[in-house]
Structure formats: structure tokens, C-alpha cells
Amino acid sequence: MSVDYLLHESGVGYAIFKVRMQADSVGQRLKEVQEQSQDLAKFGKMVELVSFAPFQGAAQALENANLVSEGIMSDYLKTVLEANMPKASKKNKTVLGVTDRGLAGSIKAGFPSLECETSETSEVCADLLRGLRLHAEKLLKQLQTGDVDRAQLGLGHAYSRAKVKFSVQKNDNHIIQAIATIDHLDKAVNLFSMRVREWYGWHFPELVKIVSDNTKYAQLALLIKDKKTLTEDNIHDIAAIVDDDEAVARSIIDAAKVSMGQDISDADMENVMAFAERVVSLNKYRKSVGNYLVSKMSIVAPNLAALIGETVGARLISKAGSLTNLAKYPASTVQILGAEKALFRALKTKGNTPKFGIIYHSSFIGRAGAKNKGRISRFLANKTSIASRIDNFSETPTTKFGEALKAQVEERLNFYATGEAPTKNEQAMQAAMNAVLGDINVEDPTAGAAEDVEMADGVTAAATEQAVRKEKSKEEKKKEKKEKKRKSMGADSDDEADKKEKKKKRKSEGVDGDKKEKKKSRKSM
Numbered sequence: 001m002s003v004d005y006l007l008h009e010s011g012v013g014y015a016i017f018k019v020r021m022q023a024d025s026v027g028q029r030l031k032e033v034q035e036q037s038q039d040l041a042k043f044g045k046m047v048e049l050v051s052f053a054p055f056q057g058a059a060q061a062l063e064n065a066n067l068v069s070e071g072i073m074s075d076y077l078k079t080v081l082e083a084n085m086p087k088a089s090k091k092n093k094t095v096l097g098v099t100d101r102g103l104a105g106s107i108k109a110g111f112p113s114l115e116c117e118t119s120e121t122s123e124v125c126a127d128l129l130r131g132l133r134l135h136a137e138k139l140l141k142q143l144q145t146g147d148v149d150r151a152q153l154g155l156g157h158a159y160s161r162a163k164v165k166f167s168v169q170k171n172d173n174h175i176i177q178a179i180a181t182i183d184h185l186d187k188a189v190n191l192f193s194m195r196v197r198e199w200y201g202w203h204f205p206e207l208v209k210i211v212s213d214n215t216k217y218a219q220l221a222l223l224i225k226d227k228k229t230l231t232e233d234n235i236h237d238i239a240a241i242v243d244d245d246e247a248v249a250r251s252i253i254d255a256a257k258v259s260m261g262q263d264i265s266d267a268d269m270e271n272v273m274a275f276a277e278r279v280v281s282l283n284k285y286r287k288s289v290g291n292y293l294v295s296k297m298s299i300v301a302p303n304l305a306a307l308i309g310e311t312v313g314a315r316l317i318s319k320a321g322s323l324t325n326l327a328k329y330p331a332s333t334v335q336i337l338g339a340e341k342a343l344f345r346a347l348k349t350k351g352n353t354p355k356f357g358i359i360y361h362s363s364f365i366g367r368a369g370a371k372n373k374g375r376i377s378r379f380l381a382n383k384t385s386i387a388s389r390i391d392n393f394s395e396t397p398t399t400k401f402g403e404a405l406k407a408q409v410e411e412r413l414n415f416y417a418t419g420e421a422p423t424k425n426e427q428a429m430q431a432a433m434n435a436v437l438g439d440i441n442v443e444d445p446t447a448g449a450a451e452d453v454e455m456a457d458g459v460t461a462a463a464t465e466q467a468v469r470k471e472k473s474k475e476e477k478k479k480e481k482k483e484k485k486r487k488s489m490g491a492d493s494d495d496e497a498d499k500k501e502k503k504k505k506r507k508s509e510g511v512d513g514d515k516k517e518k519k520k521s522r523k524s525m
Contacts, residue, residue: 003117003125005085006047006097007107008132009068011061011151013054014077015140016084017047017132019097037131040138047128051084052140061151062158069159071102073110081111097125172300172323178293179314185286190214192279196221199272203227203264206255210248216241218279220252225269227256299397303387306402307409308362308380315358316384327385327392334388335359335381359384364409372416379412398439404432 008015037043053076055061060076067074086094095115098104104116119126132139137148193214200221201208207224211217219241224230230253238249264272293314297305301323304313319337320326329337336343338357346353356365356377368376383405390401411422 002095003097003122003128004095005050006125006128006132007081007099008129008136009064009099010136010148011055011065011153011155012140012143012148013052013061014064014080015052015132015136016050016080017139018050019046019128020048021046037127037134040135043131043135044139047132047139049139049141051080052142053080054142058154058158061155062162065155065159066162068100068103071100071106073103073106077107078110081107081114085111085114087113097122097129099129172317175293175296175300175314176318176322178289178296179311179318182286182289182293182311185282185289189279189282189286192275192282193218196272196276196279200276201261203261203269203272204256204259205261206259207252210251210255211242215280215283218276218283221276222273222280224252224256225273226264227259227261230256298399301388301391302397302399303391303402303405304384306399307387307405308359308364308384312358312361315361316388319358323388323392327389329385331378331382331385334385335377356381364413367413368416376409376413376416380409383409398436400432400435400439401429404428404435 003019006017006019008017037046055064064074064076085096093113093115095117096104096107097117097119098107099119101118101120104118108114108116117125119129137143137145140148196218197208197214204221204224204227207217207220211220220238223234223237223241232253235246235249235253238252239246242248242252294305294310297310297313301313301317304316307313308316316334316337317323317326320329326334336354336357337359339354340357342354345351355374359365359377359380362380364380365373365377387402387405391397405428408422408425408428411420414420415422
């Protein structure tokens with residue numbers, strides 16, 4: 001099928017070109033197009049500009065670019081096509097070459113008399129459109145040199161910003177980077193602390209048995225340095241490091257006096273102290289990053305943090321890729337998020353699938369009994385999914401829903417232990433909603449009071465209507481059961497009556513038959 005017209009979309013506007021030269025055979029035409037599309041002089045004879053409709057501003061250009069990316073024909077493009085495309089008959093349809101396949105389908109739906117060819121379905125169309133992109137700046141005589149490049153650069157930046165939808169409050173990328181940094185710091189600090197223990201242990205081996213914490217050990221190494229210089233005057237400084245435990249401080253001083261460690265030269269001690277100082281600074285930085293993560297989670301995902309904790313919540317967001325992706329996941333996926341290898345291994349070997357992934361690190365799983373770990377993990381994943389969706393779609397951060405969901409998990413744990421019935425989800429969410437509305441009214445009593453009342457009335461009315469429907473459905477079910485029983489009883493009674501009547505008839509027929517036979521025998525006598 002030969003192409004009659006070409007649609008060229010760019011950052012400056014829409015342009016429609018008419019194809020002037022077409023060869024008879026497909027092979028010759030392909031060869032001609034491929035050779036001539038590279039040369040402006042030859043390609044200029046193949047196409048002719050019919051109309052050029054520039055965009056009125058950056059906003060209109062961005063709007064049309066978004067619609068083209070989604071395969072939708074804009075109103076502006078529709079008016080351009082209506083004004084410049086010839087009216088085709090049913091026999092001779094006009095063929096329009098379009099770059100995007102989705103846009104071609106949208107144009108064909110809007111203009112049934114048009115046939116659309118894309119670069120995917122026609123090589124000739126692809127070469128012609130490629131030539132337009134290459135020489136558009138020269139073919140569009142209304143433009144100056146560099147206009148197309150500047151428009152494309154500005155539109156590209158605006159389109160990218162619109163797709164990213166950057167928000168300072170909702171930017172969860174920093175949470176992903178912070179939790180990854182914490183993981184790397186934990187590994188590094190543990191590795192370096194073991195190296196400090198081993199290196200300084202040659203000089204003071206007894207200190208490892210007295211102090212087991214890595215951070216305190218490195219701080220004590222920096223304080224003590226050479227064990228020979230340790231005196232009673234240092235007991236208060238040592239006690240300040242070991243949480244004001246005077247007994248531990250006394251044992252460290254006593255152990256230094258009778259230590260079996262070897263002496264270290266000043267140069268070696270200097271290197272050990274420099275490394276210990278690095279370990280202490282890394283520990284401080286690890287704490288600062290942890291505090292930053294807590295503050296960031298309180299802004300981006302406060303309900304998720306209130307329910308499952310900042311660290312576990314950040315790990316779930318990082319594993320999902322973003323808070324939006326986590327909100328899209330069902331509870332069953334959230335439950336095993338982080339246990340993909342175990343899941344696919346179980347599916348391959350036809351074994352038992354894992355019951356939990358990252359949420360295993362939550363305190364709720366550890367507090368549950370062995371037989372209830374799977375049940376509480378499923379319940380916790382359900383509440384985690386709800387909390388992530390609330391955080392993702394709410395405009396003002398609040399922890400009321402997360403606290404309500406956490407109370408529900410606590411009640412479910414209590415239910416598994418004692419059998420006490422937990423609060424229904426509808427009641428818990430209604431109480432959380434009332435608390436949120438109460439906070440809004442306290443902050444601004446006059447703002448949105450009518451809307452809050454309407455919202456509360458609507459929620460109450462919906463709950464009441466739902467309860468009435470449940471009661472009606474229960475009553476209808478009871479009535480249906482009664483009718484079925486009555487019908488079945490009636491059918492049974494009718495069957496029994498029929499059986500009795502049949503028996504009576506048989507008996508009566510039997511008696512009459514006996515009487516007739518007796519009369520016949522008497523007559524024969």
C-alpha cells in the first residue's frame with residue numbers, strides 16, 4: 001500500500017507532508033527511498049509540505065506529547081487533520097504515515113476514511129519518516145536554525161519532570177538509599193570492629209571478655225591505649241563508656257594490672273588507635289543515618305512505620321522499588337516479599353512454600369507461638385498492605401491509622417493466646433477516622449466542618465445500610481430454609497398418604513377377590 005501523506009510530530013508542532021514521488025514496484029521504491037532520504041535535495045522532491053501547525057506554548061506541547069505517548073489523538077491534532085487531509089471516498093482511501101502505532105489506531109478510529117501506515121508495518125513509511133526527522137528543520141521554512149533542537153530539549157525536560165512527578169514530601173527514593181547505606185554500614189562496622197578486637201587484643205586480650213559490644217570496645221581502646229598507663233583516676237571515664245557500671249570499670253582496671261598481653265611500640269599503637277577512631281566515627285554516622293531514616297519515614301510512610309517499624313518498613317519499600325509499587329502489591333505478595341528464592345525453590349521441588357519474608361523481622365512474628373507464626377504473618381501482611389496504601393494516597397501524613405492497625409495486630413496476638421475476641425476492622429477504622437477528623441477540627445475548627453459532618457454521616461449511613469442489608473439477608477435465608485423444610489415435610493406427608501391409600505385399595509381388592517372365589521365355589525357345589 002502506497003503512502004499518500006506523512007504526519008510529523010515534533011517539539012515545535014505538527015506538520016503534514018504530501019508524498020509526491022512513488023515508484024511502481026515495491027523493490028524499486030524501497031531502493032529509491034533509501035538512497036534519496038539521506039540527501040536533502042533529492043528528498044525535498046519526494047515530499048511537499050502541506051501544512052505546519054506550531055504549538056502555542058510549552059504547556060500545549062507537553063500536553064500533546066503526553067497524549068501521543070499514550071496513543072491518544074488530541075483535539076488540536078484532530079483539527080489539523082480535518083483542515084488539511086482530503087476527503088476520501090470509500091473506494092479510494094487516503095493513506096497517512098504515522099510514527100506511533102497507538103496514535104495510528106486512534107487516528108483511524110477518529111477518521112474511518114483514513115488508512116494509517118506505521119514504521120513497524122511498512123519499510124517505505126519508516127524511511128520516509130526517518131527522512132522527515134533528519135531534514136525537518138530545513139523543510140519547515142518558517143523555522144530558524146536551532147529552533148527544533150531547543151524545542152525538543154525543553155519538551156524533553158518538561159516531559160521527564162512530569163513523568164517523574166518529583167515531590168519533596170513523597171520522595172521515597174531517599175528511604176531506599178538510606179536503608180541500603182545502613183546495610184552496608186552495618187557490614188562494614190562489624191567487619192572493622194572484629195579487626196580492632198583482633199589487633200588490640202594482642203596488647204590487652206582480657207578486655208574482649210569483659211566488654212562484648214563493638215562500639216564500647218573501640219571507645220575503650222581509644223581511652224585506654226597503653227594498658228600500663230591505666231590508673232584509678234580513669235575509673236570515671238571508663239564507667240561513662242560502659243553505661244555508668246562501676247563494677248565493670250573496676251574489673252577493666254584490675255585486668256589491666258595483671259594482663260598477659262604483649263607490649264606494642266608507639267608507631268603500632270598509633271595505627272591501632274587511628275583504625276579504632278575510624279570505627280567509632282562509622283558508628284556515629286550509622287546512628288545519624290538511622291535517625292534520618294526515622295524522620296524520613298515519619299513523613300513519607302508514617303502509618304507503615306507506626307505499624308511495623310521504620311527499618312522493616314523501609315526494607316519493604318526498598319524491595320518493592322517504591323511506596324507506590326508496595327501499595328499495588330496484594331497482601332499475599334507482601335507476606336513473602338524478600339523470600340523469592342525460597343518460594344521458587346519450593347515450587348520447583350513441590351515443597352512447602354515460605355510463610356514470611358522481610359516481615360519476619362517484625363517483633364509480632366517473634367512474639368507469636370510456633371503454630372501461629374504463619375497466621376500472624378498473613379494477618380500482619382494484610383494490615384501492612386492497608387497501611388502502605390493509606391500512606392501512598394493520603395495528602396497529609398498521620399499515624400492514626402497505623403496505630404489502629406498495630407492495635408489490631410496486638411489484639412490478634414492476644415486472641416491466639418487467650419481466645420479473647422478482637423475488635424472488628426470496621427470499628428477500628430471508624431475510630432481512626434474519627435480521630436483524624438478530630439485532629440483536623442482541633443487545628444482549624446472552622447475549616448471543613450460541614451464536610452467532616454457530611455463525611456461522618458455518610459460513613460455512618462453506609463455502615464447502617466450495610467448492617468440492615470445483612471439483617472435482611474439473614475432473615476431471607478431463614479425464611480427460605482423454613483419454606484424448604486415445610487415443602488419437604490408436605491411432600492413426605494403426601495407420599496405417605498398415597499402409600500396408605502394404595503395399601504387400603506390392595507387390601508380391599510384382596511378381600512373382595514376372596515369373597516368372589518368363595519361364592520363361585522359354593523355355586524359349583
